Amino acid sequence: MLEVKSLSKSFGGIHAVQDIDFSVAKGSIVSLIGPNGAGKTTCFNLITGFYRPTRGQVLWDGADVTATNPHSMARLGVIRTFQKTNVLRNLTAFENVAHAQYLKGRTPLWRTFWPSSETAAVKKEISESSFAILELMGLGKRLHVEAGALSCGELRLLEVGVAIAAKPRLLMLDEPAAGLNTREAEGLAELLSALPGKWVDSILLVEHNMNLIMKVSDNIVVMNFGKKLATGTPAEIQHNEQVLEAYMGKA
């Protein structure tokens, strides 16, 4: 589905991403891991068209989509989140998800949530699907709470819900477990594992929480100083000497 080839990005003398190759197959969860500054978020920005690569290619279903703008990537079904939560804090959890669904393929609405011209059938479909997404996120009892009043853990879940509402084929999550406690991160891991095949085709994940990574990933790409250090299944990565030494700081 997604393939990156020799992806590279330099900012002046900083080689943030150098010759990165990996792919994400339909139905899989792939994780990009590595220490701070390894180049993970830059990879996200290159794939989603926020940055133009210095070199290399991004392929989507075999077609070259290198440096396609973020809006067009979203229309192709590549939806991402950001490290900083990005929900609309004055809207309720339900309104955030419903708004994201409504926006898919439409012009943003700034004044009215539902334009009077919208058909009852569309409103019903979006409402039902928003309830289902929030239930899936474990936010069924928090529907009518303003996003700004949600806890950090609830906000992270809402953000995943908003991304799912855009009906991604590839869901790209940038540190979705940041700020979550152990129990919340375990809940998130269960949720993510259940998404491919039903709500999304595949997931590409950047995350520092190793328990979550090891639980949910089919494949892991380890980056260090912009380069690919290793790739493999969680079991392979856990036993990779290079990774243990360079990334996990083996004693």
Ligand code: ATP
């Ligand atoms: P973290 O885990 O801390 O989020 P990361 O692996 O996502 O780190 P990046 O944010 O991709 O790392 O940064 C990789 C390198 O590129 C860093 O040295 C960073 O300072 C640099 N960098 C990233 N974006 C820019 C930019 N817009 N201009 C200059 N340098 C940048």
